[in-house]
Amino acid sequence: MTTTSPSVLIVGAGPTGLFHALTLLRNGIPVRIIEKQDAFQVGTRGCGLQPRTVEIYKLLGLLPDLLEVKADPFPVFEFDSPQGSIEDTEGKAVPMIEEVENTPSRPFNNGFMLMQERQEHLLRSAILRDYGVQVELSTELRSFEEHEDHVIAHVVKISDGEEKSETIYAHFLVGADGGKSTIRKQLGIEFVGDSSDAHSIGMVAGDIVGLEGTLDQKIWRLWGSPRDKKLSIRPCCVPGKNYLNFFLGGRNVDLDKVVSSRDVLLSTIHDITGRDDMKFGEVITMNIWRPNIRMVGSFGKGRVFIAGDAAHVHSPTGGQGMNSGAQDAINLGWKLALVDKNLAPKSILESYTQERVPVIASMLEMTTKLFNKTFKPSADETTADGMKREYELRMFGVNYRKSPIVVDERYTYTDEDTVDPYRSGDDGTVRAGDRAPDAPQLSQLSPVAQSTTFFDIFSPAYHTVLIFTHPGEETEKIIHRASRFPKDIVKTVLVLPQSSSTSITSAADIVVVDTEGFAFKHYMIEDKNLPTFVIVRPDGFIGGLVHGAEGLRKYFNIVLL
Incomplete structure (x- = not known):
């Protein structure tokens, strides 16, 4: 049996697969989600939601759903x-x-607490409610073949004990199929790590x-x-x-x-x-x-990718596993969406591995140390030492500062500069590759007069260009250049200082006045006479921090065709 092709076939219906599916669907990309189990997982499993994952819920438009069911620590x-x-x-x-x-x-x-069973139900419900897409249970990927412009997946559906074969043609294949990933094994990607403590701990x-x-x-x-x-x-x-x-x-x-x-x-x-x-x-x-601490050196090949536990497994100490999988999912999701729409070069998909591998390696090192304190305490370490969760685990420091697809005209790096991919984003500066901070109490002048925040404006479906400058002819020229991009993938936001007139008009998609000064403060805009353009990616990270049309052109020439 052969079926029509989805753009992306997602194997695995845990949180990572569901986050990835929702990111793609928010971008208008058709997906199928298959799961070999005959019933949805029950139980607590990964239940700690770090603040950065809560921000992903906000970005995906599911924060109200989460707040209805979450518990505080x-x-x-x-x-x-x-x-x-x-x-x-x-x-x-x-x-x-x-x-x-x-x-x-x-x-x-x-962060919040929410047992994984309930979190998966929340995500599945949103996907079904908003897009009519259901997880296909009892459907197992057996093998796949990659071609230049598509992937052929051979799956088996089991119903009433009978197997029915199906061939699925997809543009891309994503494995969120756990630590024993079929896709990782068939790709031949080595799962490097340590299970030496498994016999004793x-x-x-x-x-x-x-x-x-x-x-x-x-x-x-x-x-x-x-x-x-x-x-x-x-x-x-x-x-x-x-x-x-x-x-x-x-x-x-x-x-x-x-x-x-x-x-x-x-x-x-x-x-x-x-x-x-x-x-x-x-x-x-x-x-x-039992402890099994491993990760891959590559998150995919060609048109086939892996995410979450399929790419990295580690100790539950620190509550990083599911949260890191969510970051994998949205990082890959916006890039796949642009490539599938023929709006971005296929080469940007290489940045998925380039950005995520250093973060995961740093995270594994940290959680392994915490694992040792918890399960192998030294003579002078107490229960409290193993249970203490430092602020860095909230993931605000995760960054892609040395990514090949970010552009930073505010800071330059030398070969000697050290960047910690897990912590440096929380060093008190704001740089390209860092998390994009929020700014509340913005007075929106157009297209609709209302109070808003940056987090209300950001979306997983488009880049947001924050323009910190005084209005003027040169600014409008740059805005017009940015407006050449399709409106559904790039939004321009003119951010005016506190004292600005409310009668200003602009070609920007959105015009806001920073009434309380939070936007200029949080993005460290100290010289208001120096135009600053902050390009916020669909995953909520800063892709570009530039000072004019040339910087904008440089960034979008990398990520768009």
Whole structure:
């Protein structure tokens, strides 16, 4: 059986595949999403949403949906093991995540909690609601062939125990098919890393129903130590359900025995806690996790790409996995969309690997250190040392400063300059390749008079050119040049200083007055007589920071035909 071609065939319906699908659909690119499992995943799994992922939800237009179902991070308390003393009823607070006030440039300074099952449901629902696209379950990719202008994928659908073969012609193939990725293996991309601790370290992770009167949904509880036996129980925050997420391990826990039955699991929980008052019902999910820290050196070849766990797997400590997959998805998504529309050279797809590999390598180094503190603490390290989550994990420092497709006329780099792809974007400067900060309380003069923010203006479907300058003939000439690009892929925004007249007219798509000065401050526009053009990419990163028509031409000559 042969079907008509989607522009992009996405293999894997976890968060990475769904983020990627939604990015493409927001750009008007037809997709199919296939998933070999016969049912959607259940359980908590990756549940921590870092602030930069919250910003992706905003960019994709799903922030209201997220805010309806998210939970704030829980306070963490450590108890004796076994627990029993009267003095230990309240536990000891463990400083894990510091709550930080939101700021005008970072309106989401703190992350959220949302079990992966519910997050996937949110994304699937939006894709179905907005585009009528459904995830195709029980559909497995068996092999593929790449050609000059398309990919042929051979898939098998299983229905009532019967296999039906299908051949799908697609412009591009994207594998978000997990750590055992079929696509990565068939591409022959090496998965380099370390599993040396797998025989000695691991944990049982899962979800269980807490019966009435058993714990609550207010705090995250810890007992014991990885040097002996350790247990974590935290709320799942499912309305009307007392679901609890657990993980347990330690040198003296037999993981295979624990997962052998519900009775052994409960016996181990009671052994570690010393509490008989905790009663549990159904075990929803339960699996053994063992360390497998690996990444690829290339995120794709030709018309075939990989993302998320298919490209990098690592310790869950630090909550970076799903969040990094979301960044993969949107980075590749806007580039594929422009190439598929024949608006960009195919060469920009090479920047997907060039930008993401350094970030992931830096992230893996950081999360591995955190993993060692958590699972292999030294004699002088405590539970608190392993649980502490530094601010850098919120991903504001992730940057593409040395990407071959960014243009920076404000800063120049020498071969000796060091750029940390994970942290340098939070060094107090604003450079091409950095996250684009927000600016609230902008008074929009046209096309509609209203109050707005940069985050309301940015979109995954177009570049936004922020023009910081006084209006004038030369400015309008540059705006007219920028207006030659299709309106649906480049938007111009004239940003006027606080004292500007509200009667100004311009050919820019949007004109705003920076009434509170946040825009000029956040983008460090110190010389208001020097025109500055900030080109914000569809993924929310600064692609170009230039001072005139030549800089604009240089950037768009790279990313557009």
